[in-house]
Ligand SMILES: Nc1ncnc2c1ncn2[C@@H]1O[C@H](COP(=O)(O)OP(=O)(O)OP(=O)(O)O)[C@@H](O)[C@H]1O
């Protein structure tokens with residue numbers, strides 16, 4: 656079973672509020688549909704998709720001062736952020752369904768929450784049932800209720816880690832706008848096994864980001880027992896075929 660994230664920097668123009676990158680989303684949907692069609696073994700046990708917020712989630716969250724740690728008790732703000740994420744999610748679902756992928760939505764706002772310490776609680780039994788019925792669940796970064804803070808942002812990266820652990824994923828991939836984690840010379844780092852070794856090269860995202868960017872990604876993936884790959888859109892087909900493009904976090 657594969658957990659795959661389509662980064663918001665891939666499927667949106669992250670520097671332009673609520674602007675879809677339709678061409679990149681179509682390329683990603685093509686790669687997913689072709690793999691599901693041709694190499695069912697590669698996806699034995701199913702595929703769970705997560706997408707990021709890009710310029711839909713991050714711009715709206717930033718506008719309301721909401722992040723993974725800063726919350727809001729304003730339902731209007733929650734609805735704007737969650738609504739933008741549902742809009743982006745519908746674009747993703749539509750592109751997949753057009754290609755025969757049995758994609759269905761799972762909105763974290765209605766299923767997940769954080770406790771008073773910020774720990775994520777994400778039920779996965781509904782995702783398991785969807786997989787068993789042949790669906791492709793599509794989750795996404797969102798806002799979720801947090802004890803004592805109203806609602807805070809949950810990153811798609813956090814969802815990937817939680818899903819991979821709960822569902823015992825065989826493979827984990829994060830498709831981003833970069834070909835992998837880059838070193839000082841902008842060369843792709845082949846493998847990362849500890850955070851300190853690369854901390855100095857992990858910068859912020861180039862555009863509005865409220866969830867930690869590449870540093871947060873690498874930090875979260877290092878918690879996993881199964882290796883994860885970070886790669887660019889051109890590496891997506893290769894990853895789905897079973898290869899390890901980009902950077903391996905292990
Ligand atoms: N060492 C690094 N290697 C590669 N990218 C880096 C590095 N340091 C910082 N970055 C930035 O991280 C960005 C990718 O992280 P980001 O969280 O924006 O991706 P994403 O997951 O696609 O987006 P979203 O969070 O919207 O889903 C790159 O666009 C780059 O600007």
Ligand SMILES: C=C(C)CCOP(=O)(O)O
Pocket residue numbers: 663706707708709712713716736740795796797798808809810811812865866
């Ligand atoms: C900003 C929001 C609402 C989603 C963040 O998810 P991410 O882009 O995967 O970090």
